[in-house]
Amino acid sequence: MARDARCGQRVPEIVIGASFARRTVFFVALACCAALALAQDPAATTVQRVARDWLQLTDRGDGAASWDAAARQFKNAAPREGWVESLRSVRDPLGAVERRTVLTTTFTRSFPSAPEGDYAIVLFRTSFAKKEDAAESVTLEHEADGAWRVVGYLIR
Secondary structure, three states, X not given: OEEOOOOOOEEOHHHHHHHHHHHHHHHHHHHHHHHHHOOOOHHHHHHHHHHHXXXXXXXXXXXXXXXXXXXXXXXXXXXXXXXXHHHHHHHHHHOOEEEEEEEEEEEEOOOXXXXXXXXXXXXXXXXXXXXXXXXXXXXXEEOOOOOEEEEEEEEO
């Protein structure tokens, strides 16, 4: 015999075991429901993939390819050679990427200094070899051809 912790009465151990089993089943079911609730929006998955693909170009130091893959607004704002040099001057001192995790993905119709359109901002928490805790913000635009492309990149 064991004692019920709530009232101190003696109860068979099987009753305590059944109670534990019910609670365990409840918490497993709750965890499954939470996982379903956190299932990601397909649009968020798409822009995150595009942002990561673009970041891979910057990670390997290929500024020219990242410029080529960027949105028209990005290309209009910075000449290719200027972007390549800017990227090199900012990223080289940080070293290689060790870890990158998506923190948030937000969608908006307007963005400062930009025409109205469909934009997404993907914020990453990134660890570089020489800067352990950085934040990378990748802004994307849904262009007329239906593709999402990078219009902005910022490291803090």
